[in-house]
Amino acid sequence: MMSRVSEILENSKERLFTVEFPEIDSGGMERIAKHVDRIGPWFDAANSTDNTAAHAHASNTAVAIAIKIYGIEPILQIVCRDKNRLAIQSDLMGAALHGIENVVMLTGDDVSAGDEPEARRVFDLDGPQAVVVANVLATGQYLSGRKINPAPNFYIGAVENPAAPPVDYRIQRALKKHRAGARFLQLQICYHPDRLENFCRGVAELAPKLHIIPSVVLVKNEKSLNFMNDKVPGIDIPQSTIEGVKNSADPGESAYQLVLQQSKHALSLPGVRGLHVIDFRRDNSLERLMRELGRTPKL
Amino acid sequence: MPKLLPLIEDAIKKPIWGCQMCGQCVLHSTGMVCPMTCPKTLRNGPCGGVRENGNCEVKPEMQCIWVKAFERKDKLPLPNSWRAHYNDLRPPVDMQLKGTSSWLNFLTKRDQKRPAGWPILAEKSGK
Numbered sequence: 001m002m003s004r005v006s007e008i009l010e011n012s013k014e015r016l017f018t019v020e021f022p023e024i025d026s027g028g029m030e031r032i033a034k035h036v037d038r039i040g041p042w043f044d045a046a047n048s049t050d051n052t053a054a055h056a057h058a059s060n061t062a063v064a065i066a067i068k069i070y071g072i073e074p075i076l077q078i079v080c081r082d083k084n085r086l087a088i089q090s091d092l093m094g095a096a097l098h099g100i101e102n103v104v105m106l107t108g109d110d111v112s113a114g115d116e117p118e119a120r121r122v123f124d125l126d127g128p129q130a131v132v133v134a135n136v137l138a139t140g141q142y143l144s145g146r147k148i149n150p151a152p153n154f155y156i157g158a159v160e161n162p163a164a165p166p167v168d169y170r171i172q173r174a175l176k177k178h179r180a181g182a183r184f185l186q187l188q189i190c191y192h193p194d195r196l197e198n199f200c201r202g203v204a205e206l207a208p209k210l211h212i213i214p215s216v217v218l219v220k221n222e223k224s225l226n227f228m229n230d231k232v233p234g235i236d237i238p239q240s241t242i243e244g245v246k247n248s249a250d251p252g253e254s255a256y257q258l259v260l261q262q263s264k265h266a267l268s269l270p271g272v273r274g275l276h277v278i279d280f281r282r283d284n285s286l287e288r289l290m291r292e293l294g295r296t297p298k299l
Numbered sequence: 300m301p302k303l304l305p306l307i308e309d310a311i312k313k314p315i316w317g318c319q320m321c322g323q324c325v326l327h328s329t330g331m332v333c334p335m336t337c338p339k340t341l342r343n344g345p346c347g348g349v350r351e352n353g354n355c356e357v358k359p360e361m362q363c364i365w366v367k368a369f370e371r372k373d374k375l376p377l378p379n380s381w382r383a384h385y386n387d388l389r390p391p392v393d394m395q396l397k398g399t400s401s402w403l404n405f406l407t408k409r410d411q412k413r414p415a416g417w418p419i420l421a422e423k424s425g426k
Binding site: 145160176236 | 338339342343344345346347348349350351352353356357363365366369370385386388389390391392394404414415416418419421426
């Protein structure tokens, strides 16, 4: 059985549209269903995040299973901050038990980015090593060499930040993750179109089989942009971009147009096979964005 | 001697490189910047949280050690054979070696030991 994500990326010329599934704290399966109703028709798959921004939430694996039950294909994110190599392998195997195949392995924000900065940071593995570990499981063994029969089916991805220093090294780092076994890359949100373009060109040239999925984030106004610029390490937003939204007659509309423009630019770049969307607005702009990018809703 | 060696190694390498005595030294391949001084102890390059000024996500006042390594690997008069290993895929740290002498582990090849499932072939940089 091949996941829809791998089918689209490996065996078609279609674009892949993925979405960040909102973090879940409570509200049971009804909460999951509510989100699925809104985002389900527009996307091929949804990322089940792993304690985003170092804040505890319902577990990545549990949410991935839940959204799969409601018919959205999950992409399970696993970060290295909270779990050692044993726990990461058990996360992967537990997900495989439920038929989850798409996994994205990442280093993750530090505990200091969250609301429990006093917690112990783990980082027993780093992002590239975690990609290897997922790959090792898929070949039918644990890292220790203990056999797994039959081997789980994983379609493995990684992430990269095309805009963070050292910018000149980011392509090499993406290649390292590709060498480790990553077939696709979901990128960090990027407000430097030139850096995004350089990154995609470089990767497309050196690793044509590595599929790139840039990310965009729908925000309400310049306040959210300022927040990300100040509080999210690795995201830098030029003041001119923030001012452009702030000083416009309709900041909400202007913030939306920025995302539309970013999406179109990203989709035009070499090596780019789709788009990942994070929605902080939670209004009708997600649907509007999808329609304006030429998507038709699934029934 | 085996008991003295870690003490000597620590005494020399800590003041110079902030050595954490991981026992599996890779300094030569990282522009003589110790990856264990990264707050996340990342051995395979910078995380995505590096700030616009090149400083660390966790310690905003400190330059990201991987930004430093990226600059130093070319600036320092290092053999090209060392530079060639910069983008190697380094295996997970073997926690059993913490506190032991990396010099001894190098000589005995103990630092080359990998988990049985680890694909050694994936480690080399290639192009």
